[in-house]
Amino acid sequence: EEKRVDNREKAMLLFTFQLLLDKGYVDTAASLASEFSLSLDQYTICENIDLNSIFIDFEAYYNMRFQRYPQYFKKISAGGATVGESLLMKLSKKNGGRNNTGSSRLRRGGPMADGDLLSANSSEPLELNISNNVNPRCCNNEKLLKPISGLEFGNDEMRYFADIIQREIVVQDLETKWDDIIGLENAKMILMESMVYRNEFTEFFGDALPPWKGLLLYGPVGTGKTMLARAVASECGTTFFNISTACLVSKWRGDSEKMMKVLFDLARYHAPSTIFFDEFDALASNRDTSSESDASRRLKSELLQQMDGLLTNCESQPPVFILAATNLPWELDPAVVRRLEKRVYIPVPNTQERAGILKHHFAKTAQGVARNSKGKNSIVCNLDFEAVANATVGYSGSDLQHVVKEAVVLKFRETFQDKSKLRKLIIDSQDVARALKNVSSTVKAEQDKKFKNLESSFTT
Numbered sequence: 438e439e440k441r442v443d444n445r446e447k448a449m450l451l452f453t454f455q456l457l458l459d460k461g462y463v464d465t466a467a468s469l470a471s472e473f474s475l476s477l478d479q480y481t482i483c484e485n486i487d488l489n490s491i492f493i494d495f496e497a498y499y500n501m502r503f504q505r506y507p508q509y510f511k512k513i514s515a516g517g518a519t520v521g522e523s524l525l526m527k528l529s530k531k532n533g534g535r536n537n538t539g540s541s542r543l544r545r546g547g548p549m550a551d552g553d554l555l556s557a558n559s560s561e562p563l564e565l566n567i568s569n570n571v572n573p574r575c576c577n578n579e580k581l582l583k584p585i586s587g588l589e590f591g592n593d594e595m596r597y598f599a600d601i602i603q604r605e606i607v608v609q610d611l612e613t614k615w616d617d618i619i620g621l622e623n624a625k626m627i628l629m630e631s632m633v634y635r636n637e638f639t640e641f642f643g644d645a646l647p648p649w650k651g652l653l654l655y656g657p658v659g660t661g662k663t664m665l666a667r668a669v670a671s672e673c674g675t676t677f678f679n680i681s682t683a684c685l686v687s688k689w690r691g692d693s694e695k696m697m698k699v700l701f702d703l704a705r706y707h708a709p710s711t712i713f714f715d716e717f718d719a720l721a722s723n724r725d726t727s728s729e730s731d732a733s734r735r736l737k738s739e740l741l742q743q744m745d746g747l748l749t750n751c752e753s754q755p756p757v758f759i760l761a762a763t764n765l766p767w768e769l770d771p772a773v774v775r776r777l778e779k780r781v782y783i784p785v786p787n788t789q790e791r792a793g794i795l796k797h798h799f800a801k802t803a804q805g806v807a808r809n810s811k812g813k814n815s816i817v818c819n820l821d822f823e824a825v826a827n828a829t830v831g832y833s834g835s836d837l838q839h840v841v842k843e844a845v846v847l848k849f850r851e852t853f854q855d856k857s858k859l860r861k862l863i864i865d866s867q868d869v870a871r872a873l874k875n876v877s878s879t880v881k882a883e884q885d886k887k888f889k890n891l892e893s894s895f896t897t
Contacts, residue, residue, distance in 0.1 A: 613664060628668075724772075798841040
């Protein structure tokens with residue numbers, strides 16, 4: 438039990454140190470580490486945990502058990518009477534009783550073991566090492582969200598729904614850049630106008646012409662619609678909600694509509710925000726079908742109201758951008774399509790784009806192999822990418838990625854004899870030709886034709 442208490446104290450100190458770094462208080466963090474003799478070169482914080490997430494989990498548990506949220510601090514003066522001892526008084530007492538020769542911290546129990554995280558006998562000053570290429574305000578790749586305690590809810594049920602929706606926010610860096618997407622310049626331009634250059638757009642046009650509020654990406658499977666969404670989550674700096682039908686549909690009557698409302702309330706609270714609906718046809722299909730349930734109709738009505746209702750166009754409304762993707766645009770409800778101001782067709786790549794995609798994936802694979810092996814292993818491509826591009830007419834971006842993987846794996850399988858001796862793979866046109874026999878296009882000619890016929894009347 439004493440060891441568990443010690444570990445808990447160590448964790449609290451390390452989390453405090455990490456919070457100070459994240460907030461930019463580098464000198465204070467260094468003082469804390471020096472006073473407590475933190476062995477920073479031996480430990481790191483585990484992923485997906487910090488003080489904020491601990492507090493959120495504690496609030497949820499406390500509310501579930503006691504039907505109210507915890508109070509973390511209180512004023513010591515109430516009605517003229519002093520209640521309790523202020524933090525400043527406690528600090529003064531600690532400073533007054535400090536021993537000049539000993540450590541200023543108080544610790545329960547005996548001395549720590551050698552090599553422990555907090556070295557009680559260490560008298561050497563701590564050297565805080567911060568790399569030049571690390572931003573002290575962003576020492577992890579996760580986005581720090583505002584606690585939902587700042588958002589007013591009508592009842593505990595709505596707060597419970599908010600906790601569920603909050604989990605769908607993408608906080609980690611998806612590491613997808615605009616340059617990773619070959620082609621699709623029109624879609625990238627619209628996304629940049631709506632989010633990256635929102636301030637410049639607003640400064641010039643003001644209220645006369647607001648930025649785009651919604652974009653529908655439609656096209657065959659594997660052409661880059663979801664990859665564009667990943668780039669938005671990584672590059673645009675907005676709070677990104679990755680929404681699927683599963684997190685909105687409930688078996689209880691009325692809950693789905695409430696969750697849809699909470700979703701948009703949270704998006705406005707965390708604004709600027711992006712709500713991404715993948716496979717949008719599953720949520721917003723045409724309402725003219727006789728087999729549709731009443732619950733589905735109510736959910737779509739709430740979605741339409743939140744997207745473009747009576748009060749959603751007010752100037753005071755925070756910026757929320759809706760990004761939707763579908764492979765079946767002809768099944769969408771016309772009212773939903775009308776509310777998505779821009780509709781962009783994402784076609785299969787042309788010859789030049791296919792060559793660029795193949796080159797990108799081969800280079801990315803080679804760089805990954807070299808990085809993971811610390812330069813010991815390598816992949817070399819002796820390919821005419823234009824010739825390969827001409828041989829892959831009708832292939833989507835996802836298909837081409839599979840071609841690259843299949844070619845590399847086939848070459849590895851052919852070359853592999855002794856694991857310790859295999860250091861280099863050379864990919865040539867014969868390897869790609871064999872890969873093309875195993876990987877066919879997932880986009881059929883009749884499907885592509887159907888999308889092109891729809892484009893003239895659907896795209897704006």
